[in-house]
Amino acid sequence: MKMNTKASTLSPTLVFLIFLHLSWVSSRNIISNNSGENGLTFDLIHRDSPLSPFYNPSNTPSIRLRNAFQRSFSRASFFKKNSFATNNTIQSDIFPIPGEYLMKISIGTPPVEILAIADTGSDLTWTQCEPCINCFQQSTPLFDSNKSSTYKTVGCNAEECASITSSCVGGNICEYQMSYGDQSHTIGDLAFEKFTLPCTSGNNVDIPNVVFGCGHDNGGTFNNYTSGIIGLGGGAISIINQLDNEINGKFSYCLIPIALDSSISNVTSHINFGSSAIVFGPNVVSTPLIKMDPSTFYYLNLEGVSVGNMMVEFKSSKTGSSYAAVDGQGNIIIDSGTTLTLLPNNFYTNLVSTLVNMINATKKDDPSGTFGLCYESEGGIIDAPKIVAHFTDADLELSPSSMFAQVEEGLVCLTIVPAEDIAIFGNLAQANFLIGYDLVANKVSFLPTDCTKY
Incomplete structure (x- = not known):
């Protein structure tokens, strides 16, 4: 060298x-x-x-x-x-x-x-x-x-x-x-x-x-x-x-x-820096960016997820885990490189139970064993209730097509999966939001956006 x-x-x-x-x-x-x-x-x-x-x-x-x-x-x-x-x-x-x-x-x-x-x-x-x-x-x-x-x-x-x-x-x-x-x-x-x-x-x-x-x-x-x-x-x-x-x-x-969507071929996602990265407008919501160790990762605080009119309270991983929140804050990582959303086992179980009670469709096992909640679907769509992720000071209504994806013909599955000692807010859930990071103000902002036209 x-x-x-x-x-x-x-x-x-x-x-x-x-x-x-x-x-x-x-x-x-x-x-x-x-x-x-x-x-x-x-x-x-x-x-x-x-x-x-x-x-x-x-x-x-x-x-x-x-x-x-x-x-x-x-x-x-x-x-x-x-x-x-x-x-x-x-x-x-x-x-x-x-x-x-x-x-x-x-x-x-x-x-x-x-x-x-x-x-x-x-x-x-x-x-x-x-x-x-x-x-x-x-x-x-x-x-x-x-x-x-x-x-x-x-x-x-x-x-x-x-x-x-x-x-x-x-x-x-x-x-x-x-x-x-x-x-x-x-x-x-x-x-x-x-x-x-x-x-x-x-x-x-x-x-x-x-x-x-x-x-x-x-x-x-x-x-x-x-x-x-x-x-x-x-x-x-x-x-x-x-x-x-x-x-x-x-x-x-x-x-x-x-x-x-294989038909999207002439457009790309975009990343912005500086003044181009400012997210503004009447529909913007912002949540604190929590500084934790290691400083590499971007932590948010998830308070719960509502399914229809039912709230499922989010609780951090078990005491002593790798990513237990500090003073109740910083319990989930927002990550562009993970497709699925991963949530701790207990919370995942409660969320799935709530979804099952509200979805009127025929459940079906995933042949690969990857997903825990799947339904039969002729057109790749089911009548799912509104799902909202409640971060501190920011409520995000998540797209049904992002939460239930067609993993094979006639089968749609929940794109949230259980994980041990970790929670990650993945890129499917982030899709079609303009998401702004402000490391000076320590906040992350979300604006519902058709990213194919952004």
């Missing part, structure tokens, strides 16, 4: 602000409001979209949905306490094969395009790099930092190095080490580099001196269609917090439930 001493003489913030001014003058896709914040919007590509390299046109919506559900169960294991960092490793929570949403970005000068997993449950952004000691097969060329004029390794005494599990190599190069719950891993140099992001207008935005991992030793269950991860978590080294001065801690996304 090597050290490249090329560096800008200007601070990252000053360079960024100069760039923003020049970009505005040349009418590039940087939007400023009266407060001076900057707004950016980018595409999020669902892994089952025709725009994704993972897309299999022979798969039916039911097959895509089944596959996404299986990934949810695997991903949940990465949020458990025994998946967290030890003294020797830093654990990530992302399910590495292959993630639900992808982003195209370019790194370096000249820019090299990569396709990476966009994940609100991970902090460090990384990609495979030359020279590669041990890398998983990748369909596109690896990033070669020797060919970039803007690459610079992070020193061992730098604040960025101290924020992750690392060691010092080559005299003064910060080497990060990250392992995953399935024994996958990435090891490499922590570095600064210019990132180029493609805005939805077709123009590009350059962001200098982004801290990322240049992975020289990567292995396990990663897929060759992607080359790494874009970390959108709440930790110090995530992209969100690295750009805090520019975006003021704001980002939002609008997710299309593309796994449910």
